[in-house]
Amino acid sequence: MEKKALKIAVIGGGSSYTPEIVEGFINKYNEMPVRELWLVDIEEGRHKLEIVGELAKRMVEKAGLPIDVKLTLNRREAIAGADFVTTQMRVGLLDARRRDEHIPISYGVIGQETTGPGGMLKALRTVPVILDICKDIEELAPNAWMLNFTNPAGIVTEAVLKHSKVRTVGLCNSPINFQKFLARQYGVTEQETLPEFVGINHLHWVTAAYVNGEDKLQEMINGGKDYSATNVTALDWDADFLRSLGAIPTYYLRYFYMTNTMLADMKTSQEKDGTRADVVSRVEAELFELYKDVNLNKKPKQLEKRGGAYYSEAAVNLMHSLYTDRRDIQTLNVRNGGILPFLPEDASIEVNCVVTAQGPIPIPPQRVPEQIKGLMHAVKTYESLTIEAAVSGDRGIALQAMVHHPLVPDVSVAKPMLDEMLQANQAYLPAFFEKK
Known part of the structure; x- marks a missing residue:
């Protein structure tokens, strides 16, 4: 039976990440034929969209595939009749990220893109825009799947749900x-591994690490095996702490378990090279210079420095499984529905799921260590309050979200910090500045 050719809309198509997802569509073309690939951006992103879009066309041409790459600032024409809509946006661009990182550090608080006050402001800017996009999808592509990679991914996904x-x-x-790290450690293919993840986005723990059916978790913990990413400083975990935790925490948990050390590292980095936003600005400038080269027709190796490595492999894998009813296991952000009974049913959680054509089916984890439940619940409370604040524009709810984030010390810090951050983002947060 001939496979249905797909229309895919990428919201935030001018992103430096786009060559990765284009490469994914090219590699999977025989199993998942893409007919139209629409790259969408806003006026401020037109220049980058044109550069990345031309590279995407060269990549498709080199592959000799009939994928029609279209560039547009008209979101609605891209969404109309789409089978999949992916979102990889940054509302406020890197300037907003820079403020998200710099302002909290000035108050002695972790300043990070998705964790803590910075993540909260990113969510407040992003949720209204995403929900606006959802109205277009409901009207113009009601059967489409929206795959959200926009950070903070858990909050954004929960807002849509x-x-x-x-x-x-x-x-x-x-x-x-x-x-991939687990497969490398044991010299096997990824298909021979099955890690179990428990948590919420950027706050998860690996509670089992199967290699050919044998759980290697304790062996990895005892051997000090650790994984990290370019966007989070890889400071060593305390060995006794990890052994007694009985799980491998995601690198983002360093902000919670090693707060003082991470904050000191942030301050040092800020003085030396700037925060991560400053570093990313330099990496992106280098990437777009490469993308401009009319002889470049593949994803450049330098893209791995950007952070977010393999994100598009994850996105294309998910699309492929939804499209082919593959029923493989992937780790996704989905509605809780009682899978983690200590969190609200309508919360977004990040767990292993079987991916079917009807959608992902979350798998109840075998083990949830008692000691991780409290932190997960506290951060989820902050996330749910943040969504409520984003939708309502209510400063009181925003203050409650800020105060109840575990990384914010108390109300005397939270209140002025929130006021300063809202003021700095006024152009993107009209709901907080309307007379009520």
């Missing part, structure tokens, strides 16, 4: 990175 009818799944590159 709570406030729209769009079929959505959130995904992150951290789980696929760990699976």
Whole structure:
């Protein structure tokens, strides 16, 4: 039977990550034929969209495939009739990320893109825009799947689950990175591994690490095996702590378990090279210079420096499984529905799922260590309050979200920090500045 050719819309198509997802569509073309690939951006991103779009066309031409790459600033024409919509946006661009990182550090608080106050402001800017996109999907592509990679992915996915009818799944590159790391450690293929993940986005733990059916978790913990990423400083974990934790924490958990050390490292980095936003600005400038080269017709190796490595492999794998009813296991952000009974049913959680044509089916984890439940619940409370604040524009709810984040010391810090961060983002947060 002939496979249905697909229309895919990439919201944030001018992203430096786009060559990765284009490479994924090219590699999977025989199993998942893409007819139209629409790369969408906004006026401020037009220049980058044109550069990345031309590279995408050269990549497709080199592959000799009939994928029609279209560039547009008209989101609605891209979404109309789409089978999949992927989102990889940054509302406020890198300037907003820089403020998200710099302002909290000035208050002695972790300043990070998705974790803590920075993540909260990114969510406040992003949720209204994503929900607006969802209205277009409901109207113009009601059967489409929306695959969300926009950070903070867990909060954004939960907002869509709570406030729209769009079929959505959130995904992150951290789980696929760990699976590749596990395969490398034991010299096997990824298909021979099965890590179990428990948690919420950027706050998960690996509670089992199967290699050909044998759980290697304790062996990895005892051997000090650790995985990290370019966007989080790889400071060593305390060995006694890891052994008694009985799980391998994601690298983002360093912000919670090693707060003082990470904050000191951030301050040092800020003085020396700037925060991660400053570093990314330099990496992106280098990438777009490469992308401009009319002789370049493949994804450049330098893209791996950008962070987010393998994100598009994760995105294309998910699309492929939804499209072919593959029923493999992937780690995704989905509605809880009682899988983690200590979190609300309508919360977004990050766990292993069987991916079917009807959507992912979350698998109840075998083991959830008692000691991780409290932190997960506290951060989920902050996330749910943040969604409520983003939708309502209510400063009181925003203050509650900020104060109840575990990385914010108390209200005397939270209140002025929130006021300064809202003011710095006024152009993107009109709901917080309307007279009520």
